[in-house]
Amino acid sequence: MMDWLFERFPLAMLARRNLSRARTRSALAMLGVVIGVVAISSLGVFGVAFKLSFLQGASFGKTVLVVPGEDAGGLLSPNQVSKVKANVEGDDAVYGLKQREEEFEHLRTSGTVSVYGMEEPTRFVSAARGSIPDPWREQVVVGHDTAEDYDVGPGDSIRLGNRSYRVAAVLADQPRAGALRSLDTGILVPISTFDGEGYTQVHVRTDSPNEANETAMLLRERLGFGREERYRIIDFRETIRQFNRQMSTINLFLLGVGGISLLVAGISILNVQLMSVIERREEIGVLRAVGYGRFDILRLMLGESTLLGVVGAVIGAGLSVGLGLLINQQLLGDPFAFTAAGIRYIGIGFAFGVGAAVLSGIYPAWKAANERPVEALRD
Known part of the structure; x- marks a missing residue:
């Protein structure tokens, strides 16, 4: 050549x-x-x-967050979450999260972890080891990083606060910058254990950042009426x-x-x-x-x-x-x-x-x- x-x-x-x-x-x-x-x-x-x-x-780019506004008292009530679902087409794209901090113990290790409650978690997260129970009552699912930090696996017994639980599964590592990234360092428990407490946030999943922006604008228009600021709508278009x-x-x-x-x-x-x-x-x-x-x-x-x-x-x-x-x-x-x-x-x-x-x-x-x-x- x-x-x-x-x-x-x-x-x-x-x-x-x-x-x-x-x-x-x-x-x-x-x-x-x-x-x-x-x-x-x-x-x-x-x-x-x-x-x-x-x-x-970065699933966060396709997710709209609805969090309590200044006049919501720090939590969203079930009624407020229902209003969010009513204003979004296909409520299967909407899920609420509850969160609190609890003392965690396993064998000789202990610490403070974030405990989350989630509606129908099997639709939004998956297990790397074990399986997420359905129906879900007395077992917990441990985040990927928490499992590594405390050497916890399926079948182990742990203690949260004053209650003992059996570990059903370890969550798969959440996508980098994903909307549920915080679950990696937390523990997922049955939402019934929150005893009627309000929601800390609601996630609205969409198919693209543009759709997320349109959904956020729609929710601001429909939920932002009145003098009281009960909702704060967050989308990540500007972040992207x-x-x-x-x-x-x-x-x-x-x-x-x-x-x-x-x-x-x-x-x-x-x-x-x-x-x-x-x-x-x-x-x-x-x-x-x-x-x-x-x-x-x-x-x-x-x-x-x-x-x-x-x-x-x-x-x-x-x-x-x-x-x-x-x-x-x-x-x-x-x-x-x-x-x-x-x-x-x-x-x-x-x-x-x-x-x-x-x-x-x-x-x-x-x-x-x-x-x-x-x-x-x-x-």
């Missing part, structure tokens, strides 16, 4: 021959391009994959926007880091080409003497720097794809989960690599093209 390319483009063949004269210098300059392209591409792919993994696991802005800033910073690598590579290529011009003054003089014009010399020298950039950028892009596969596997669970934005960063890295090489070769090429044949041959 490369031989066919060089046969079709003699200038590329000459550029390869000239670069092979100083293989070590050329290889080091090309390595700088490779590092710069990998830095820009892989860091960009990492930023995109991290953002996507966060938003995929702020997160996107922060990720854009981080991506720009990462591009800057990669750009510094390419700047170093460009200086290296500039040095290689300047040394080449000095070492080949006599050859350049001969070429000028036999009829090569300034533009021909300019093309030849630029061809060499471009070849360095293209080969280095191709290698760098290939390595970036390999690193992207690893990044996607770690963050998204699918090595081929490339998005258009991730591929674009690889293209940007490739373009920057070639561009840096070409720009770095302009001055040496100009210097070589303006050599006077007589002076070059005399030297």
Whole structure:
């Protein structure tokens, strides 16, 4: 393939021959391009994959929270929760949470944990070990982190406050930044044990952040009447926007880091080409003497720097794809989960690599093209 390319483009063949004269210098300059392209591409792919993994696991973006307002006395009554359900299409998307703090004991360990009561928990959470009982009376389900901290598992006996319970299951680890993330460090108990206490919050699940925003606006309109503030409606659209802005800033910073690598590579290529011009003054003089014009010399020298950039950028892009596969596997669970934005960063890295090489070769090429044949041959 490369031989066919060089046969079709003699200038590329000459550029390869000239670069092979100083293989070590050329290889080091090309390595700088490779590092710069990998830095820009892989860091960009990492930023995109991290953002996507966060938003995929962030169920809070699709959830609307209804919490007690200033005039609600700190808790939502069952009647208030019913009003929320009545104003949301499909009450299976609405569930209330009750919460309190209790002293926890298991064997010789103890501490204070958050205890939660949830309506029909099997619809919203799943067990990693054991099974969530249905119907549910005298057993508890322990959060993932609580189980690890206190070495608790299904079948163990624990004590909450003044009552003893048997552990039925350990919850699966909740999604990062999920609406129920707090359950990881808590314990889920039958909601009947709260003895008529009010709800601390109500979750309204939707299919997208946009739908969550529309639902929040609807609830504010229907529940926000009167002088008393009994409800406070929270959606996370602005939080997601702020997160996107922060990720854009981080991506720009990462591009800057990669750009510094390419700047170093460009200086290296500039040095290689300047040394080449000095070492080949006599050859350049001969070429000028036999009829090569300034533009021909300019093309030849630029061809060499471009070849360095293209080969280095191709290698760098290939390595970036390999690193992207690893990044996607770690963050998204699918090595081929490339998005258009991730591929674009690889293209940007490739373009920057070639561009840096070409720009770095302009001055040496100009210097070589303006050599006077007589002076070059005399030297």
